[in-house]
Amino acid sequence: MVEFFQHVVNGLMIGGIYALMGIGLTLIFGIMNVVNFSHGEFYMLGAFGVYTLFTMLGLPYLAALLLTGIIFWFFGSIIERLILRPLQHQAIDVSMLATIGLSIFLSNLALIIWDPTPKDIGMPFPLIGVEIGPITLTPIRVFIFVAAMLLILGSHLFLRYNRFGKAIRATFQDREAAALMGVNTGLVNLVTFSWGTAIAAIAGGLLGPIFQVFPTMGTIVSSKSFAVVIAGGLGNFPGAILSGLLLGVAESLGAGYVSSGYRDAIAFILIIVVLIVRPTGLLGKARRLG
Amino acid sequence: MLKLSDVDVFYGKVHALKSVSMHVEEGELVTLIGANGAGKSTTLKTISGMLRPQKGSIFFQGERIDGLTSEKIVNRRIAHCPEGRRVFPDMSVRENLEMGAYVRKNKTSIRSDLEMVFELFPILKERSQQDASCLSGGEQQMLAIGRALMLQPLLIMFDEPSLGLAPIMVEKVVEVIAELNRRGTTILLVEQNADMALRLSKRAYVLETGRIGIEGLSKDLLQNEHVQKAYLGG
Ligand SMILES: Nc1ncnc2c1ncn2[C@@H]1O[C@H](COP(=O)(O)OP(=O)(O)OP(=O)(O)O)[C@@H](O)[C@H]1O
Ligand SMILES: [Mg+2]
Numbered sequence: 001m002v003e004f005f006q007h008v009v010n011g012l013m014i015g016g017i018y019a020l021m022g023i024g025l026t027l028i029f030g031i032m033n034v035v036n037f038s039h040g041e042f043y044m045l046g047a048f049g050v051y052t053l054f055t056m057l058g059l060p061y062l063a064a065l066l067l068t069g070i071i072f073w074f075f076g077s078i079i080e081r082l083i084l085r086p087l088q089h090q091a092i093d094v095s096m097l098a099t100i101g102l103s104i105f106l107s108n109l110a111l112i113i114w115d116p117t118p119k120d121i122g123m124p125f126p127l128i129g130v131e132i133g134p135i136t137l138t139p140i141r142v143f144i145f146v147a148a149m150l151l152i153l154g155s156h157l158f159l160r161y162n163r164f165g166k167a168i169r170a171t172f173q174d175r176e177a178a179a180l181m182g183v184n185t186g187l188v189n190l191v192t193f194s195w196g197t198a199i200a201a202i203a204g205g206l207l208g209p210i211f212q213v214f215p216t217m218g219t220i221v222s223s224k225s226f227a228v229v230i231a232g233g234l235g236n237f238p239g240a241i242l243s244g245l246l247l248g249v250a251e252s253l254g255a256g257y258v259s260s261g262y263r264d265a266i267a268f269i270l271i272i273v274v275l276i277v278r279p280t281g282l283l284g285k286a287r288r289l290g
Numbered sequence: 291m292l293k294l295s296d297v298d299v300f301y302g303k304v305h306a307l308k309s310v311s312m313h314v315e316e317g318e319l320v321t322l323i324g325a326n327g328a329g330k331s332t333t334l335k336t337i338s339g340m341l342r343p344q345k346g347s348i349f350f351q352g353e354r355i356d357g358l359t360s361e362k363i364v365n366r367r368i369a370h371c372p373e374g375r376r377v378f379p380d381m382s383v384r385e386n387l388e389m390g391a392y393v394r395k396n397k398t399s400i401r402s403d404l405e406m407v408f409e410l411f412p413i414l415k416e417r418s419q420q421d422a423s424c425l426s427g428g429e430q431q432m433l434a435i436g437r438a439l440m441l442q443p444l445l446i447m448f449d450e451p452s453l454g455l456a457p458i459m460v461e462k463v464v465e466v467i468a469e470l471n472r473r474g475t476t477i478l479l480v481e482q483n484a485d486m487a488l489r490l491s492k493r494a495y496v497l498e499t500g501r502i503g504i505e506g507l508s509k510d511l512l513q514n515e516h517v518q519k520a521y522l523g524g
Pocket of ligand 2 (some may be wrong): 330331332373449
């Protein structure tokens with residue numbers, strides 16, 4: 001039983017990261033009608049950002065994380081302006097091809113800048129485990145989970161109560177009607193994409209210290225984020241959070257009790273099952289935000 | 291107050307509006323009628339900046355507004371109550387109304403307009419915390435109208451507000467539009483229910499496949515043989 005809870009707790013930590021990746025991807029899809037295949041590369045670059053700022057340049061971990069988020073907010077804005085905006089009236093597969101191209105470009109760019117050998121970010125927190133009852137928690141894991149939850153909660157509160165957040169929700173629900181209210185829907189796209197990019201980069205920077213950092217690390221995370229988004233219901237914000245956490249826990253339990261070799265297959269088993277049982281996603285309703 | 295001159299609008303190759311000219315004076319209630327696909331919605335969308343005219347001009351209060359973004363046009367207090375209501379389904383009734391006042395800054399006057407809308411449509415007050423998707427079609431139309439009013443508009447454009455409503459709801463909508471006009475709001479009304487619209491308005495335009503076919507006083511149009519045949523079922 002103790003082992004079971006330990007797996008669940010570990011799973012929630014990874015699941016928090018999947019949820020973070022998932023909400024960005026699902027919002028970008030829901031609002032911009034863009035299937036962002038470079039989301040995993042933003043995650044990878046975020047991990048390299050923290051590696052560069054924290055490990056190489058010696059900034060405090062939190063500062064490195066924050067700075068990475070800011071840098072990738074602007075990076076996302078540039079991508080939106082230069083690549084996605086000119087394509088916004090084209091069919092969805094045009095922007096899809098563009099983001100696939102971008103993902104290939106970015107992982108090769110990382111290969112040139114940081115070379116292919118996996119890097120260790122190093123531990124930003126003491127390694128001593130904190131025992132809570134029979135469960136052991138290391139500070140980094142607690143930090144990852146809390147940071148992920150705070151970012152999700154912050155995004156939710158922003159969408160729920162902020163004036164611009166409401167405009168984002170309105171645009172999500174009916175773009176044309178939102179424009180008729182005077183919402184600048186172009187700005188909504190820009191902010192959504194920048195925010196999604198920054199969140200993905202921070203997710204990479206959060207998980208980086210636990211795993212190694214290398215240029216192709218985004219690929220599997222990208223596929224899993226898609227699994228999370230599809231299982232949660234395309235464009236469904238709470239659905240992405242739920243299925244992200246669920247995937248993390250399922251992976252951790254699967255690796256613990258079945259075989260760790262199956263870890264990465266679990267995401268795909270999960271989507272297949274969800275799509276067969278509930279084709280519109282876990283929460284049933286296809287689209288919902290905030 | 292509003293003046294369109296020789297406006298041409300295309301959807302790709304589809305020539306939807308052909309040299310449309312019309313005007314609405316301050317305080318007037320003007321009707322635009324026409325068959326399905328005549329270009330009524332296109333006309334309103336062009337005025338509110340959703341579409342760009344290829345040719346021609348649109349002036350509002352003496353200033354040119356064609357080519358401006360819809361955001362800028364909303365800022366000039368032109369409200370567009372779109373065809374099919376288009377309320378935000380997963381936002382509460384109250385949030386929907388607040389979205390109507392999105393470009394306004396003055397919180398106290400927004401609050402007093404909210405009270406005004408609740409007074410006009412008590413059902414919206416009762417349901418203010420519910421999602422708009424829970425409302426009936428008629429209630430959603432009230433919400434769409436209320437949302438347009440939240441702009442404190444100088445001009446409101448209604449696109450088929452009676453569409454799909456039960457007769458008693460149609461009556462309510464007619465009452466509200468007439469009342470708004472009495473209070474001094476300028477109104478451009480698009481309707482397929484030509485009889486209702488012509489009785490409500492003073493002047494009217496008839497749009498026929500993208501062109502203004504007939505224009506004149508509503509009471510004359512009601513007597514016009516062609517209008518009777520084509521739009522009044524007689
Ligand atoms: N998005 C679009 N793309 C291409 N053609 C369009 C589009 N929207 C409308 N049209 C065409 O433009 C013409 C005018 O359409 P519009 O919607 O303005 O008509 P309407 O008078 O409002 O009709 P209805 O009474 O059915 O609402 C029609 O021929 C229509 O098929
Ligand atoms: Mg129409």
